[in-house]
Each structure stands twice: as structure tokens, then as C-alpha cells.
Amino acid sequence: MTRLTLKGLAKRYAGAGQAALHGLDLTVASGSLTALLGPSGSGKTTTMKLIAGLIAPDAGDIRLDDRSIRDLPPERRGVAMVFQNPLLFPHLTVAGNVGFGLRMRGLAPDRIAASVAAMLARVRLSDLADRRPAQLSGGQAQRVALARALVLRPEVLLLDEPLSSLDATLRDEMRGLIRDLQRETGITTLVVTHDQAEAVALADRIALLLDGRLVQHDRPEAFYRRPASEAVARFFGGVNFLPGKARGGRFDCALGALDLAPGLPEGPGLLTIRPEAIRLGPGPNPLPARVQAVTFLGTQTRVDLGVEGFALQALVAPEAGLPLSPGQEVTVSLPPSALWLLPRPEGAA
Numbered sequence: 029m030t031r032l033t034l035k036g037l038a039k040r041y042a043g044a045g046q047a048a049l050h051g052l053d054l055t056v057a058s059g060s061l062t063a064l065l066g067p068s069g070s071g072k073t074t075t076m077k078l079i080a081g082l083i084a085p086d087a088g089d090i091r092l093d094d095r096s097i098r099d100l101p102p103e104r105r106g107v108a109m110v111f112q113n114p115l116l117f118p119h120l121t122v123a124g125n126v127g128f129g130l131r132m133r134g135l136a137p138d139r140i141a142a143s144v145a146a147m148l149a150r151v152r153l154s155d156l157a158d159r160r161p162a163q164l165s166g167g168q169a170q171r172v173a174l175a176r177a178l179v180l181r182p183e184v185l186l187l188d189e190p191l192s193s194l195d196a197t198l199r200d201e202m203r204g205l206i207r208d209l210q211r212e213t214g215i216t217t218l219v220v221t222h223d224q225a226e227a228v229a230l231a232d233r234i235a236l237l238l239d240g241r242l243v244q245h246d247r248p249e250a251f252y253r254r255p256a257s258e259a260v261a262r263f264f265g266g267v268n269f270l271p272g273k274a275r276g277g278r279f280d281c282a283l284g285a286l287d288l289a290p291g292l293p294e295g296p297g298l299l300t301i302r303p304e305a306i307r308l309g310p311g312p313n314p315l316p317a318r319v320q321a322v323t324f325l326g327t328q329t330r331v332d333l334g335v336e337g338f339a340l341q342a343l344v345a346p347e348a349g350l351p352l353s354p355g356q357e358v359t360v361s362l363p364p365s366a367l368w369l370l371p372r373p374e375g376a377a
């Protein structure tokens with residue numbers, strides 16, 4: 029198993045005003061499945077192409093364990109990349125596509141045939157071995173592309189938005205397959221996605237890129253419980269932010285003095301609470317609130333609340349939200365364990 033390290037990786041495309049990556053430092057643990065997450069244009073594909081050797085960095089290094097691969101050609105890096113569009117060779121069969129890289133390496137035909145057959149069985153494509161890419165569905169083509177990369181036993185596997193072109197059912201299936209194969213093979217894997225729910229469902233670790241910078245690299249739950257900044261919290265659906273000051277275990281803000289859990293920093297900060305952590309009803313940090321709007325969202329109900337002239341948004345189970353109506357007076361409570369302090373944005377008073 030191999031650790032992947034990016035050190036000070038920088039890239040500005042010719043003619044672009046802004047750099048696509050500003051000195052990215054990231055260590056992808058050996059054998060982990062890490063999601064490289066970020067909105068469109070944040071530098072995810074650029075990072076993948078740099079690791080795969082399809083483009084060259086302006087500065088920085090790329091290491092597999094202690095070896096730099098920065099100056100190696102793509103085929104000698106030990107890195108395989110699967111693109112969003114599977115890019116299969118149209119004139120080759122499924123088996124021909126999967127065996128292509130092994131043939132390029134000069135392996136004996138019987139060894140190639142055995143490896144290809146085993147790989148196709150693993151991705152449940154044995155029955156389609158003789159088909160051409162034009163005769164495959166999108167999900168099948170994506171599985172062939174994954175098999176073609178894995179059969180080479182790369183040290184690092186890069187998957188660029190592997191689920192984005194699939195419908196919801198196929199996406200679940202493919203996500204399960206990627207997870208299972210990654211666990212079985214232990215190949216250090218980096219998956220690009222712009223979808224935070226997908227990153228959470230798939231990865232052991234998430235590296236969040238915003239504007240070409242790594243803003244947090246953590247376990248999925250940390251992005252909800254301990255976001256590093258307001259921007260991170262917002263990317264993960266955070267909507268409640270209260271400026272104020274923490275002092276002696278309490279937070280003074282527009283809603284009064286709220287009890288905090290122990291261990292949070294003192295001083296000016298931005299308090300945040302997840303909408304799903306707000307309780308309707310009496311409890312710790314109780315506050316009188318007026319319901320502004322109730323929106324049924326299927327699995328949850330969104331309740332917009334006015335609290336001391338401040339807007340808070342809660343997400344509750346539908347059965348908890350249904351009897352509510354706009355104008356109603358309710359008590360909300362804010363459990364201290366769900367209150368988290370963020371640094372105040374630059375320039376804030």
C-alpha cells in the first residue's frame with residue numbers, strides 16, 4: 029500500500045488570471061479512499077491531472093511514499109486514472125479494453141486472459157466480454173473503465189466524477205462496487221466529486237478544495253461537527269451563523285448568553301449550529317421563537333424561525349414539523365454539544 033503526498037503543488041494555466049492551484053499540501057493515507065471535493069472550478073481535475081502526469085506543475089512535488097513521481101511519464105507513475113467519460117477503445121471488445129494495458133506491458137497472452145477473466149467476473153461483466161463499447165449502457169461502460177484501471181494493479185487509483193453520469197440506482201450500485209473493490213485491493217484511491225453527500229457516503233476521508241486551496245482534510249463527520257470555517261460549513265449545508273463572543277463557557281450574542289460545551293476557544297467568534305441539531309421544544313438553551321415558514325422536503329421538514337429578531341433554520345423529522353404553521357409561537361432549544369465556534373471572518377468587527 030502506498031501513501032500519496034502532494035507538497036506545495038501549484039498550477040496556473042497559460043493566459044489565466046488566477047492560479048488553478050495555490051501550493052496544495054495533501055497527504056492521502058496509504059490504503060485510504062479519499063474524496064477530493066469542491067465546487068466547479070475549485071481545482072479538482074487539475075489536481076488529478078497533475079498526479080496522473082497529464083499536465084506539469086509550476087511548482088511543488090508529487091510523491092508515492094518517499095519517491096517523487098513528478099518528472100516521470102504517466103505510464104511509469106504507478107497511477108491509473110478513470111475519467112468521467114469512460115473513453116473506451118471503440119474497436120476493441122470489453123475483454124480487449126480491459127486487457128489493453130497488460131498487452132502494452134508485454135505480458136503473455138494466457139496471463140492476460142486469466143487476469144482479464146478474473147477482473148471481469150469481479151465487476152460482473154463476464155457475460156459481456158465480447159461486446160463492443162457501443163453495445164454497453166453507461167453504467168456497464170463505467171465498470172469496464174474501472175476494471176481496465178484496476179487490472180493494472182496501480183499503486184494509486186484516481187477516479188474523476190465516476191458517478192456523475194449515472195442515474196440514482198446505478199449510482200448506488202457503482203458506489204458500492206467502488207467501495208468494495210477499494211477495500212479488497214487496498215489501493216490508495218482519490219475520487220473527485222462536487223457532491224458533498226456523495227463524498228460522505230463514499231470516502232473514509234474528505235479533502236475539501238475551495239478556490240484552489242485545501243480548506244479542510246478530515247473524516248466525513250468532522251465537516252458537519254467541526255467545520256474549519258464558515259465557507260466549509262456553508263458548503264456542507266450550514267445556514268445558521270451568529271456573531272458574538274465566547275467567555276467563561278458561554279457565548280454572548282443576539283440571542284442572549286448561550287451555554288457552550290467545554291473546550292471551545294474564548295474570544296470573538298461565529299457560532300454555528302446545524303439545522304438538524306436545533307430542537308423544537310424545551311431543552312438546553314431554550315429560546316422563544318416564532319415560526320416563519322414550514323416547508324415539507326420529503327424526508328425532512330424545514331422550519332424557518334424568527335428568534336429575537338434573528339433568523340434560524342431548523343430541519344426536523346416530518347412528523348415533528350407537520351403540526352406547525354406560520355405565526356405559531358414555539359420554544360426551540362440549542363444543545364450545547366451541537367454548538368461550534370468558527371473564526372470570525374476577516375475584517376469583521
Ligand SMILES: Nc1ncnc2c1ncn2[C@@H]1O[C@H](COP(=O)(O)OP(=O)(O)OP(=O)(O)O)[C@@H](O)[C@H]1O
Pocket residue numbers: 041042044047048066067068069070071072073074075222
Ligand atoms: N486548460 C485550461 N486552460 C485554462 N484554464 C483552465 C484549464 N483547465 C482548467 N482551467 C481553470 O482552472 C480552474 C480549475 O479548474 P478544474 O477543472 O481543475 O476545476 P474542477 O474543480 O475540476 O471543476 P469541475 O468540477 O467544473 O470539473 C478553473 O478556473 C478553470 O477555469
